[in-house]
Amino acid sequence: MTKITDLQIGDSLDSIQLKPVERLDLIKYAGASGDFNPIHTVDSEAEKAGLPGIIAHGMWTMGNLAKLFTPHLDEGFIQDYAIRFKGMVFLDDVVTLKASVTEKQEGNVKFSVEAVNQQEKNVLKGEVIFSL
Amino acid sequence: MLKESIGKRSEKVKNTIERGAVRKFAEAIGDPAPIFLDEGAGAASRYGKNIAPPTFPVTFDAGTIEGLNLPSKGLIHGEQIYHYTRPLLVGEDVFCWTEVKDYYEKSGNFGEMGFLVVTKYGEDSIGQLLFTEERIVIINESARKGMLV
Numbered sequence: 001m002t003k004i005t006d007l008q009i010g011d012s013l014d015s016i017q018l019k020p021v022e023r024l025d026l027i028k029y030a031g032a033s034g035d036f037n038p039i040h041t042v043d044s045e046a047e048k049a050g051l052p053g054i055i056a057h058g059m060w061t062m063g064n065l066a067k068l069f070t071p072h073l074d075e076g077f078i079q080d081y082a083i084r085f086k087g088m089v090f091l092d093d094v095v096t097l098k099a100s101v102t103e104k105q106e107g108n109v110k111f112s113v114e115a116v117n118q119q120e121k122n123v124l125k126g127e128v129i130f131s132l
Numbered sequence: 133m134l135k136e137s138i139g140k141r142s143e144k145v146k147n148t149i150e151r152g153a154v155r156k157f158a159e160a161i162g163d164p165a166p167i168f169l170d171e172g173a174g175a176a177s178r179y180g181k182n183i184a185p186p187t188f189p190v191t192f193d194a195g196t197i198e199g200l201n202l203p204s205k206g207l208i209h210g211e212q213i214y215h216y217t218r219p220l221l222v223g224e225d226v227f228c229w230t231e232v233k234d235y236y237e238k239s240g241n242f243g244e245m246g247f248l249v250v251t252k253y254g255e256d257s258i259g260q261l262l263f264t265e266e267r268i269v270i271i272n273e274s275a276r277k278g279m280l281v
Contacts, residue, residue: 018162025160032153032160033190037204049205058209063161063187070165070185073219074178078186082213 004072004109004130012100013068013111020092021056029060056089061115061124068099068113069130076132079108083126087117094118099128107132134235134246134276141231142195144255148225153191154184161185174222182222186214189265194228194252202248206275210247211268217261226254226262233266246271 001014026040035057038045046054062083069078089095095115103110109132114125158168166173167183174182220226234249252265 025162028156029160032156035190059187059190059212060161062212063157063185064163066186067161067163067165070163070167073165073167073183077183077219078214078216080213080215081186082211084211085209 001071004075005132007101007104007109009101009104012098013072015099016068016097018064018095018097020094021089023054023091026054026056026060029057029063033057033059035059051088053090056093058083058085058124061089061095064095065097065113065115065124066128068097069128072130076108076130078128079131080129081126082128083113083124085124087121087123089115089117089123095123102127134248134271137197137200137232137248138235139232140197140200142197142229144227144229145193145195146225146227147192147254149184149188149220149222151182151222154182154188154222157188157191158185161187168222179219179221183219184222186216186219187212188220189214189228189252189254189263192226192228192252192254194230197230197232200232202269203271203275206272208270208272209267210270211266213266213268214263216263220254220262225257227257227259228252228254243273245273246276 030036030041039049040054040057095117097115099111099113101109102112109130111128113128115123117123155169158164167177230252233251237244237246248269250267254262256262
């Protein structure tokens, strides 16, 4: 594994493809996070809200995305993590997590980060500043 | 009504970062790494302790802002922005409160949308800022009308 400090602009961290989203993933996240909005777990509530089915918590996907950096926590930490939610994640979607270096400064490295679904559509996008 | 809430804040609430809560959270985001969960790995790390994942502050109680009663429907989570001065340590106490930073309206394809910016703050026991968590919530017109009733 390449160290963050050795990455150059344009280099990427190893991307991660998640297994297809299951209802149990979202039930677990609801319990762990305390976000029990039923559009994330109960079909009829999602339908009442005008959705074709339950959708993942945006924060579930954002939480997952941060794990690209977990193997590097011996080098530094996530100082800034900004995300814009762009699209919904449904059951059985396959989400891929990506990060690539956009800027390098003394003491920190800036990454563009995103999560895309199986249609290569952005579901969330943003940036991470990793403090070394 | 939402415009009037700008600047309002909650009282500070003490939160203790519990090992079990961090474990459950890390597992729920598919990231059960030793730096979060394994005591030995935490002790040997540069932080000297286990740390919490960066989105863990969603679990913190930051009190309630008087008069701010958001509808349970018609809300869209638009953005989420964290800033840290250092990682959060398992076992430490974090004192949290929340403040309405801004509210504005913009017209778009779905009518007049409201944008509410709420920031959660976390301090250590001597009042030093550990993190901020800014959340931008988009509220559609019909949900806002419901709030006025």
